[in-house]
Amino acid sequence: MTGMIQELANFWSLSDRNVLWVLLGAALLGLSNGIIGCFAFLQRKSLIGDALAHAALPGVVFMFYFTHSRDPWLLLAGAGLSCIVAHVCSEYLIRRTKIKEDSALAIILSLSFALGVFMLSMIQKLPIPNQAGLDKILFGQAAAMNSADVKLLAISSCILVLLTLLCFRSWRLLVFDPVYATSIGLPVRWLQGALSAALVLAVVIGLQLAGVVLVAALILTPAAAARYWTNKLGTMLILAGMFGALSGVFATQVSYLAPRMPTGPWMVMAVTAIFAVSLLFAPSRGLLIRALRRHRQQLRINEENVLRTMYKLLEQHRSPLPGLDSAQILSFRSMLPQQLELVLKRLKRRSEIVQDGALINFTSSGYQHARALTRRHRLWEAYLAERLGLAADHVHRDAEEIEHILGPDLEAALLDELEQSTSDPHGRSIPRSISKEHEHE
Amino acid sequence: MSIPAVEVHDLTVAYRQRPVLWDIDFSIPEGCLAAVVGPNGAGKSTLLKAVMGLLPSTSGYVNIFGEPVLNKRSIIAYVPQREEVDWDFPITVQEVVMMGRTGRLPFWRRVSTHDRNMVEQALTEVGIFDLKHRHISELSGGQQQRVFIARALAQDAAIYLMDEPFAGVDAATEKAVIELFRKLKAARKTVICVHHDLHTLADYFDYVVLVNLRLVAAGQTSATLTPENLNKTYGGRLGLLSEITERVRKRQVDM
Numbered sequence: 001m002t003g004m005i006q007e008l009a010n011f012w013s014l015s016d017r018n019v020l021w022v023l024l025g026a027a028l029l030g031l032s033n034g035i036i037g038c039f040a041f042l043q044r045k046s047l048i049g050d051a052l053a054h055a056a057l058p059g060v061v062f063m064f065y066f067t068h069s070r071d072p073w074l075l076l077a078g079a080g081l082s083c084i085v086a087h088v089c090s091e092y093l094i095r096r097t098k099i100k101e102d103s104a105l106a107i108i109l110s111l112s113f114a115l116g117v118f119m120l121s122m123i124q125k126l127p128i129p130n131q132a133g134l135d136k137i138l139f140g141q142a143a144a145m146n147s148a149d150v151k152l153l154a155i156s157s158c159i160l161v162l163l164t165l166l167c168f169r170s171w172r173l174l175v176f177d178p179v180y181a182t183s184i185g186l187p188v189r190w191l192q193g194a195l196s197a198a199l200v201l202a203v204v205i206g207l208q209l210a211g212v213v214l215v216a217a218l219i220l221t222p223a224a225a226a227r228y229w230t231n232k233l234g235t236m237l238i239l240a241g242m243f244g245a246l247s248g249v250f251a252t253q254v255s256y257l258a259p260r261m262p263t264g265p266w267m268v269m270a271v272t273a274i275f276a277v278s279l280l281f282a283p284s285r286g287l288l289i290r291a292l293r294r295h296r297q298q299l300r301i302n303e304e305n306v307l308r309t310m311y312k313l314l315e316q317h318r319s320p321l322p323g324l325d326s327a328q329i330l331s332f333r334s335m336l337p338q339q340l341e342l343v344l345k346r347l348k349r350r351s352e353i354v355q356d357g358a359l360i361n362f363t364s365s366g367y368q369h370a371r372a373l374t375r376r377h378r379l380w381e382a383y384l385a386e387r388l389g390l391a392a393d394h395v396h397r398d399a400e401e402i403e404h405i406l407g408p409d410l411e412a413a414l415l416d417e418l419e420q421s422t423s424d425p426h427g428r429s430i431p432r433s434i435s436k437e438h439e440h441e
Numbered sequence: 442m443s444i445p446a447v448e449v450h451d452l453t454v455a456y457r458q459r460p461v462l463w464d465i466d467f468s469i470p471e472g473c474l475a476a477v478v479g480p481n482g483a484g485k486s487t488l489l490k491a492v493m494g495l496l497p498s499t500s501g502y503v504n505i506f507g508e509p510v511l512n513k514r515s516i517i518a519y520v521p522q523r524e525e526v527d528w529d530f531p532i533t534v535q536e537v538v539m540m541g542r543t544g545r546l547p548f549w550r551r552v553s554t555h556d557r558n559m560v561e562q563a564l565t566e567v568g569i570f571d572l573k574h575r576h577i578s579e580l581s582g583g584q585q586q587r588v589f590i591a592r593a594l595a596q597d598a599a600i601y602l603m604d605e606p607f608a609g610v611d612a613a614t615e616k617a618v619i620e621l622f623r624k625l626k627a628a629r630k631t632v633i634c635v636h637h638d639l640h641t642l643a644d645y646f647d648y649v650v651l652v653n654l655r656l657v658a659a660g661q662t663s664a665t666l667t668p669e670n671l672n673k674t675y676g677g678r679l680g681l682l683s684e685i686t687e688r689v690r691k692r693q694v695d696m
Contacts, residue, residue, distance in 0.1 A: 044527075167548065169543060169544075169548060170544075170548065173540050173544055175530070176527070176530050176532060176537075176540075177525070177540075179490075179495065179519075179521050179525060180521055180540070180544075180592075181544065183493050183519035184514065184515075184541075184544045184596070185515065186544060230531060231531050231576040231578075232531055232533070233530075236531050
């Protein structure tokens, strides 16, 4: 344990030059890819990042074959060129043929990957010096990063962030509503071109660290995670950048502590973990809060149903009953006994009902609530029967669902429509609203 | 005679190599509420987009106040159909309406007080000022439509082109939009709508353009909206034209 803390301290002292390069590189890459990825994500072009990454491979190998150089700028240019070729090809397929976007991208992706692997194995047989490790581009290798690589990453990240700042307004409009953007005379083709170029750059600078196969995750996953936390594009970009950078830092640390651990895959793991947390716990969009909301809604519906059943049972008797027992309620309302138990407990706590031995009866506020619910239910049934001409035996189920949504405004609207009705299609009287009753008194 | 707000001359438009509008000719005077009417697939939306120069025309031209449309884009405001955008996009009502002001601004220009005022005025005009900080996914269909109309209003244009502004909106929104149309007309603005509802046509619009792949008739509603013209618009007898269109498309695909 102390050994681990010592190692961590070593890591953060940043005395190891190599660690510093990798750390900076991974953080910058995560940042810029996260930001640019938001636009691809929102444009629903998630597959494009992956296709571009695979398309970069033949470009890199090709460039190396001709120049015999491992200069990162040259390889970057090669990758960029082949990405652009692939992009133009897929656009052509999408626009000019009946092939849909996903198929076109899949075709381009696998073709260029095949081409790249084929060329890789070919040059390995040639007597070109300095080629050891070129195949690392498939899965990425952060440990091999040096100052020249980090410089390239830093410059490219700056370009990407600056470009995003400059184009933010136009890109947002372009992604949200391209037709409108054209109608007000925006240079839509140029803007889309710039966006595509930015995406190509983001993919290509990620190759060394994350590799052809994984780099797409660094582009999309931060955006998908960030979308859960905000409804503002600006905030989303910042969050996605942060998520990317954080996972870069985390991955570098992991691979420092356990040198056999590769940085790229750990970066993907980290950013996916952030995504999973967002998916589950984000406020208002997260799965957990939504499940909780559904659960509360269901509880409320059960409560309202029990109240209404009690009202119906009690109104059938001329002389007031001292109360009902749960068996009577269960015979009219199909629910499990333990469900009813829970509902009754909650109603008691809110003092809508009182229980005396086995007998359950309304309090006065509970009675009024039940009466209002019954009123809505029967009004809606009457409306369905009168206005939609539904048969009396058809309306109950519909009303069961609607009554829980009807608010006072819709109730008033229903009342306007049904001036004359005093009974529902089953012949039961619709209780008058409490306030009306007071008017009469 | 004064220069018409919109003049379409012998316009033929192909969409994905398929001619969808043939030899359209009409002109709409300034300060008109005009409706483009026709059955499904008659090319109404295409006509609207072609008027804005969004689609390449095979032949013919569109003039806006006597000048080519591409020089006059700044005085045209477009209201697309609601379905054309993703309503889950992370953006607020106010930000969408602000697009009408800042969409064309170069990136270094900040939003001015005037821009802000125009946006607030547009939001008020369509009755959604209270919703300005809402995320767009929280809006009803009618409110979505109002957001798009507010965005067009914020452009302070002379000509408004709207693609089915009444489709799927509530009665209150329809009334509010009609009220707004009257105001725009009073301010000598020209409104051109794709419209579906024949019952309200004569009440809402004083000019109609009847299309069904070709122009059937165009003119003042009272004179143009005759049973005979409607019959021609909706009554088919276009079998031959559709057949030719289909053939042209096939041949181009084969080539």
